[in-house]
Structure formats: structure tokens, C-alpha cells
Amino acid sequence: QVQLQQSGPELVKPGASVKISCKASGYSFTSYYIHWVKQRPGQGLEWIGWIFPGSGNTKYNEKFKGKATLTADTSSSTAYMQLSSLTSEDSAVYFCARTYYGSFYFDYWGQGTTLTVSS
Amino acid sequence: ETTVTQSPASLSVATGEKVTIRCITSTDIDDDMNWYQQKPGEPPKLLISEGNTLRPGVPSRFSSSGYGTDFVFTIENTLSEDVADYYCLQSDNMPLTFGSGTKLEIK
Numbered sequence: 314q315v316q317l318q319q320s321g322p323e324l325v326k327p328g329a330s331v332k333i334s335c336k337a338s339g340y341s342f343t344s345y346y347i348h349w350v351k352q353r354p355g356q357g358l359e360w361i362g363w364i365f366p367g368s369g370n371t372k373y374n375e376k377f378k379g380k381a382t383l384t385a386d387t388s389s390s391t392a393y394m395q396l397s398s399l400t401s402e403d404s405a406v407y408f409c410a411r412t413y414y415g416s417f418y419f420d421y422w423g424q425g426t427t428l429t430v431s432s
Numbered sequence: 433e434t435t436v437t438q439s440p441a442s443l444s445v446a447t448g449e450k451v452t453i454r455c456i457t458s459t460d461i462d463d464d465m466n467w468y469q470q471k472p473g474e475p476p477k478l479l480i481s482e483g484n485t486l487r488p489g490v491p492s493r494f495s496s497s498g499y500g501t502d503f504v505f506t507i508e509n510t511l512s513e514d515v516a517d518y519y520c521l522q523s524d525n526m527p528l529t530f531g532s533g534t535k536l537e538i539k
Binding site: 348357358359360372374375376408410412416417418419420422423424425 | 464466474475476477478481482487519521523526527528529530531532533
């Protein structure tokens with residue numbers, strides 16, 4: 314069955330960086346986009362960007378350019394999102410989710426990774 | 433960027449009643465609207481995808497309609513298990529954008 318397993322919660326100091334992982338299983342990792350979505354406590358959902366592991370191509374929401382960097386390792390079927398220069402505004406739950414090539418609705422999601430930025 | 437305006441922000445209904453949620457987009461997105469249900473501590477779950485397509489395993493009391501800029505999501509005969517937040521997502525163009533969400537409670 315399709316699974317996206319994310320790394321555990323993170324507590325990071327302001328100004329630091331963090332790298333969150335999303336390990337895929339149960340499908341062809343290189344045939345689907347992996348997206349990242351941000352959800353602040355009690356808030357809605359924000360799309361950060363996607364990576365297509367089959368080519369390494371990426372697309373970012375302008376709002377997150379310079380903040381998020383998306384990579385993927387096809388040998389381990391794992392996608393990563395690095396967030397840099399962290400502030401309290403980056404404290405949120407981050408989800409990875411997949412879409413099939415040619416469509417852009419998320420059919421499977423990871424369980425979410427909680428990031429807390431605090432000194 | 434396509435802005436998605438979702439209403440209402442919250443609603444409270446009795447079990448068995450009908451729920452209607454609306455999303456209006458700032459640009460024409462054909463039928464590229466999707467609907468998600470999110471329960472506390474869980475990721476969103478896809479209920480309806482582009483073209484008003486009910487996903488496999490999703491109860492038929494969930495439905496949607498709309499094309500262009502005006503979209504409606506409906507729950508017939510609401511059950512207590514439907515308590516959740518509901519979001520629409522436009523998948524027509526980048527950046528992908530979500531509605532602000534609707535919190536559904538049962539009276």
C-alpha cells in the first residue's frame with residue numbers, strides 16, 4: 314500500500330536550518346510528484362512546492378523561494394525539504410503529499426512533521 | 433495567483449441535515465477543484481477530485497458541483513463522524529491554492 318512516512322518532530326533554534334524527510338513506499342517513486350504543504354496551528358494549508366524525483370525538477374511557491382529547498386534521493390525513495398533561517402513564523406506542521414504526473418491534486422499524504430522554532 | 437474564497441468559516445448542523453460549503457475562485461479554473469476533509473491530528477483526506485469525481489471508498493453522501501469560478505461541496509444526511517475541517521484546493525495553476533477552511537460541528 315502507498316505510504317509516505319515523515320521524520321519526527323523537530324525543535325530548532327531561531328536562525329538555524331532543518332531538514333525534514335518523507336520516505337515513500339508502495340509505488341513508483343520516480344513517477345509521482347512529491348509536494349510539501351505547511352499548516353500553522355489553527356490555520357489553513359499553504360502549498361510550498363513540488364519536486365519530481367524522476368527528473369529532479371522543482372517548482373516553488375514564490376513565497377517560499379529562499380526559505381525551502383526540495384531534494385530527492387531515488388536510491389532510498391526519500392524526499393527532503395530543508396528550511397533555512399528559521400523564525401517563529403516557520404513553526405508549523407509540514408506535510409509531504411504526492412500527485413500523479415499530469416495532475417495536481419494530492420491523493421496520499423504523510424502524517425506530518427511538527428517543527429517548533431524556539432530559543 | 434488564483435485566490436480561493438471559501439465560506440462559511442464554520443457551521444453547526446444536526447445529524448441528518450445537509451451541509452453546503454462554497455468556494456469561489458478569482459480565475460476560471462475549469463473543473464479543477466478538489467475537496468478535502470481533515471480531522472484533528474491527521475493529514476487531509478481527499479474526498480472529491482477534479483471533475484467532481486468522488487474518490488473510491490468515499491461515501492456517496494459527499495458530492496460536489498461547479499465549473500469555472502463557483503464550486504459547491506455538499507454533505508447529505510450528515511453523520512457525527514463528519515465532524516472535521518473541510519478545505520477546497522484549486523489544481524488548475526501554480527501556485528496551488530487552498531480555501532481557508534470550514535469547521536463543521538454537530539449540534
